[in-house]
Amino acid sequence: MALGKRRKSGISPNAALLFQGGIGVVGLVAILVFGIPVLLIGPGLWPSLIYGTLGAVATYGLLLLLTRVPRLFPENLERQMQGLYDFASSYSPLVLVLLSLLAGVGEELLFRGAIQGWLMAHTDPVTAVLAASVLFGLVHYVSFTYFLVATGLGLILGAAYALSESLALVMIWHAVYDMIALYCLLRFPRWFGVKIVEPAANRPHE
Template structure:
């Protein structure tokens, strides 16, 4: 179980990078790693991830209705990610940050913006991003808000490093909290997997 989840998630997220780079090769879109964020792009991405997750965590803690709507998804995530080690969670998060930002921001958003309506491009790319993360209407809306934030910052800075690190670090924090200490968010700890189902 542990091995299959890690391999499946790694192949999926890594595959997004391959698809995005392949499609980008047929366009004139140029990847600008630091963009206008310059040498501080990675730092700004990490700080944005901390701030975003902090806001999300406070919302979950302070809004019982919101927490109740997310509870089923947290349970699903616990089943998938609790057996994984920290380095595996970090690897999947890194691949997600790189692959999804290449696909949704660098490729899709830039391509749509080429039609002359950057604000429409941000919204449409974010809607596709959220739709492909669909678990429920609540989860869709949460992902849409985060996607809009990624899109606005990417449009402003054109910094791939900033949005990819923001996305990846955010995912890593979220996965660690959900799988290791969900009680911080008001959720119960997942039962440890049976030794018979673990793969070493």
């Protein structure tokens, strides 16, 4: 993973990992306290691994295609991608992989396992998927366009969980998606309109 000149982030790797892991703890506690039924592996571990990985690749490919459609989104994502690049480029590849894994496990425990699971037990599957996805988008809100993208991803993951009955599948899907997204952003920043400033020259280039 080519990271170029490493920037210094205001958040230490340990703090970032602890925060991301804490999301999973909240989700797990909610599941245990409220007795929320969790559909863990559905068709089995290997199918969950295979379909989760394929789903992540397909989802990211679809997102890339959609971002190339003129005026599809109300605003472009370049500012958010620049901020994400600056954040991600301050960490080592190992930390980014760990963050992706923790996000996949932790956020899916909370949003699909706890929130969507609770809603499915008290409402209907469509309402549960929609509500959990909107909450997922709101938590990731940095702009309206980013909210739409995150909500869309939440809808895909929520539907995949409801149909596959495998929380493991969506955890893998989410984690692999994040890894692909971070790798592509750091390896091919010009795809996303990211400007890289070399400290020595103090000049942006692609």
